[in-house]
Amino acid sequence: MSILAAKAQARRLRFDSDTMWVELADGRELGVPLAYFPRLLKAAPEQRERYSISGGGTGLHWDELDEDISVEGLLQGIPRVSD
Numbered sequence: 001m002s003i004l005a006a007k008a009q010a011r012r013l014r015f016d017s018d019t020m021w022v023e024l025a026d027g028r029e030l031g032v033p034l035a036y037f038p039r040l041l042k043a044a045p046e047q048r049e050r051y052s053i054s055g056g057g058t059g060l061h062w063d064e065l066d067e068d069i070s071v072e073g074l075l076q077g078i079p080r081v082s083d
Helices: 004-006 036-042 071-076
Strands: 009-015 019-024 031-035 052-054 061-062 067-072
Touching: 009 052, 009 061, 019 071, 061 071, 067 071
Parallel strands: none
Antiparallel strands: 009 019, 019 031, 052 061, 061 067
């Protein structure tokens, strides 16, 4: 695990048709294909917007979709290819 990944904290999310954009507290913005996360890809846009940021910014959670994503995992580029 890199030090940068361990300290990264999400501040907010936004979505376009095929990408989740994660704004980090340090000013970086990370674009991740929704195809990496089948539950998010299949969800309605309104469902994607009902997220919470947990763990002081280290995790992303969608209660309705039963989806949890770590910011560290996003920075490591590890997709979830099965659901």
